[in-house]
Amino acid sequence: EPEVTQTPSHQVTQMGQEVILRCVPISNHLYFYWYRQILGQKVEFLVSFYNNEISEKSEIFDDQFSVERPDGSNFTLKIRSTKLEDSAMYFCASSPGSVGNTIYFGEGSWLTVV
Amino acid sequence: QKEVEQDPGPLSVPEGAIVSLNCTYSNSAFQYFMWYRQYSRKGPELLMYTYSSGNKEDGRFTAQVDKSSKYISLFIRDSQPSDSATYLCAMFNDYKLSFGAGTTVTVRA
Numbered sequence: 001e002p003e004v005t006q007t008p009s010h011q012v013t014q015m016g017q018e019v020i021l022r023c024v025p026i027s028n029h030l031y032f033y034w035y036r037q038i039l040g041q042k043v044e045f046l047v048s049f050y051n052n053e054i055s056e057k058s059e060i061f062d063d064q065f066s067v068e069r070p071d072g073s074n075f076t077l078k079i080r081s082t083k084l085e086d087s088a089m090y091f092c093a094s095s096p097g098s099v100g101n102t103i104y105f106g107e108g109s110w111l112t113v114v
Numbered sequence: 115q116k117e118v119e120q121d122p123g124p125l126s127v128p129e130g131a132i133v134s135l136n137c138t139y140s141n142s143a144f145q146y147f148m149w150y151r152q153y154s155r156k157g158p159e160l161l162m163y164t165y166s167s168g169n170k171e172d173g174r175f176t177a178q179v180d181k182s183s184k185y186i187s188l189f190i191r192d193s194q195p196s197d198s199a200t201y202l203c204a205m206f207n208d209y210k211l212s213f214g215a216g217t218t219v220t221v222r223a
Contacts, residue, residue, distance in 0.1 A: 048209040056209040091157050105157035
């Protein structure tokens with residue numbers, strides 16, 4: 001069964017460093033997303049991406065964050081100048097269309113900022 | 115008022131019992147209503163979705179949506195220890211899912 005894959009599964013970084021989280025969405029999907037979940041809190045939307053453009057972004061997704069689809073298979077989330085409060089599980093997701101009933105999530109990348 | 119409200123539990127039931135989970139929401143624009151299952155430190159796994167009001171059944175799982183009350187439910191019949199997980203309700207609008215806090219369920223053997 002096709003799945004969304006994410007790397008790394010866990011990353012520890014120093015405060016102020018830049019981090020890139022990588023995702024390979026399901027191959028025939030067209031819409032891509034990043035969500036995050038701070039430990040013990042709810043899953044929060046960060047950004048949606050379609051046709052090489054951001055479709056929607058949340059208040060969390062400020063200038064510190066950026067997304068890119070550098071080639072036909074990868075989808076990345078870059079976090080610049082990381083802060084302690086960026087420590088969270090980051091989930092990539094994808095869907096074949098714009099309807100929300102078929103959004104599939106990866107296993108997550110656990111980011112720890114020290 | 116939170117956009118999606120879900121009682122975090124925890125909920126503990128004996129094996130074979132019916133598990134009843136629910137969420138309320140405030141945004142009338144939501145059209146798609148999903149239930150995800152999440153194990154500790156894993157990604158949400160899509161269980162079921164319902165479009166607009168109505169019921170949907172899939173094996174031991176039944177999802178219900180009442181848009182007039184802004185209330186959705188998930189029922190798990192004949193619960194098994196393997197159903198122990200956190201269950202997240204989620205609603206879709208404007209290219210994004212809005213999640214509830216998740217209800218942690220333990221099914222005791």
